[in-house]
Amino acid sequence: MDSVLIIDDHSFFVDGLVLSLSQISEGMRIDCVADLPEVRAFLPLRPVDLIILDPDFKAANGADTPAMIEALKHSAPVVVMAEYVNPERVHRVMEAGAAAYLEKRTAKVCLADCLQAVKLGRVYLPGPVSSALQHYRSTALPFYQAVDGRLSERQKEVLVLLANGYSNHDISASLGFTQSTVKFHVSKLMHIFDVDNRTGCVAEAKQMGIL
Numbered sequence: 001m002d003s004v005l006i007i008d009d010h011s012f013f014v015d016g017l018v019l020s021l022s023q024i025s026e027g028m029r030i031d032c033v034a035d036l037p038e039v040r041a042f043l044p045l046r047p048v049d050l051i052i053l054d055p056d057f058k059a060a061n062g063a064d065t066p067a068m069i070e071a072l073k074h075s076a077p078v079v080v081m082a083e084y085v086n087p088e089r090v091h092r093v094m095e096a097g098a099a100a101y102l103e104k105r106t107a108k109v110c111l112a113d114c115l116q117a118v119k120l121g122r123v124y125l126p127g128p129v130s131s132a133l134q135h136y137r138s139t140a141l142p143f144y145q146a147v148d149g150r151l152s153e154r155q156k157e158v159l160v161l162l163a164n165g166y167s168n169h170d171i172s173a174s175l176g177f178t179q180s181t182v183k184f185h186v187s188k189l190m191h192i193f194d195v196d197n198r199t200g201c202v203a204e205a206k207q208m209g210i211l
Helices: 012-022 036-045 065-072 089-095 102-117 125-138 140-150 153-163 170-174 179-193 198-207
Strands: 004-006 029-033 050-053 079-080 100-103
Touching: 004 036, 012 029, 012 036, 012 102, 036 065, 050 065, 065 079, 079 102, 089 100, 089 125, 089 140, 089 179, 089 198, 100 102, 100 125, 100 198, 125 140, 140 179, 153 179, 153 198, 170 179, 179 198
Parallel strands: 004 029, 004 050, 050 079, 079 100
Antiparallel strands: none
16 A cells, blocks of 8 residues: 545544555555545545545534445555444445444554455455444344335325425425325324334434335
């Protein structure tokens, strides 16, 4: 790896990461950016061999991590380096095409192995991350997929609008339903997700990766 772009706004961590990368590969060009507009402006001008992404950097403004990876992976392999391991998130980012997923607190230990694997075109997951992902895919994921399969296209449309804060009146106007039809769909969603309010529907849908 001759050049790396770090997308992260935690300066203390970034300083340590730059030092670790420099020790692994002397002479490596390392650039750091902290917001998406800067990333978009940077990459066409200065191509890189690897992108290291903190999915929770503040300037992302809640941007969807898989969508960020979809956009970035055409420029270089993307290594996600996060504060914690959420198996559902690991599943989603790997499905989106991430080259690796590392937890920040243990990243230094496996960084060299990760870089070597990615350089060879392999996907890299440290043992604990791989185990968590396998467990998720064999237990929770089938259940979540079953829930997703129970949702009609109309219910999914209503769910998206609920997540965007729409009232029943707003949903009615947006989708051309009567308000009684909207209430029916919201009631069905609460039953499917086994919750007793709209907020719960959205929270469960996000947890399951449906939203």
